Amino acid sequence: MTRPRLIVLCCTVALLPLAGCGGGDEPSAGGAPTGAEAELPADVPVDADVPTETPAVDPCSLVSNEAMAGILTEQFPSDEGDVTVTSQPLGVLGTTCEYSWTRSSWGEGSGKEFAVAVLAPTDLEYAAAIGERTPIDGVGDEAFEVSENYFARVGDTVVHVVNLETPEASVAVLAAAAGAL
Numbered sequence: 001m002t003r004p005r006l007i008v009l010c011c012t013v014a015l016l017p018l019a020g021c022g023g024g025d026e027p028s029a030g031g032a033p034t035g036a037e038a039e040l041p042a043d044v045p046v047d048a049d050v051p052t053e054t055p056a057v058d059p060c061s062l063v064s065n066e067a068m069a070g071i072l073t074e075q076f077p078s079d080e081g082d083v084t085v086t087s088q089p090l091g092v093l094g095t096t097c098e099y100s101w102t103r104s105s106w107g108e109g110s111g112k113e114f115a116v117a118v119l120a121p122t123d124l125e126y127a128a129a130i131g132e133r134t135p136i137d138g139v140g141d142e143a144f145e146v147s148e149n150y151f152a153r154v155g156d157t158v159v160h161v162v163n164l165e166t167p168e169a170s171v172a173v174l175a176a177a178a179g180a181l
Helices: 003-020 065-075 121-127 167-179
Strands: 083-090 096-103 112-119 142-146 149-154 157-162
Touching: 065 083, 065 096, 065 167, 112 121, 112 167, 121 149, 121 157, 142 167, 149 167, 157 167
Parallel strands: none
Antiparallel strands: 083 096, 096 112, 112 157, 142 149, 149 157
16 A cells, blocks of 8 residues: 555645635735735636535445445455455544455455545645646546545535555445445
């Protein structure tokens, strides 16, 4: 697993609520834009109808450990034994679920990890602005991949999957999580 992508996810999700902090209407040092004009880069559309609050969805409840084990068994067929999955909330905001998985024949400490996060639609614009979007058909209202991060929007909720080993496995988990919304 690539821990840097997971760390970036956690930091991004943790810092997003702070992006609007700062107070007053006074210009900032150096004449930088403040207020609404400073909240989004120029190329990110601002839509007043898009909710800004992270939905009250437990990301670990979207795909149960048993269902996740079934998806991983299907996506990574192997004669290495049964897949076992555990999950736990990650971070103080409770918007990310870390899944850990292993096979019965793997040694102690050789498991793998990936994350599923729940975001507000406005957070999607920040998080997905890291590269070119590749659309994913048939998942949620809108779905795409950008820089090995997989996003699906269903209504006012965005699901983000990161750190699975293959695009096919990432899309399978994304579809299952989006389907639960």
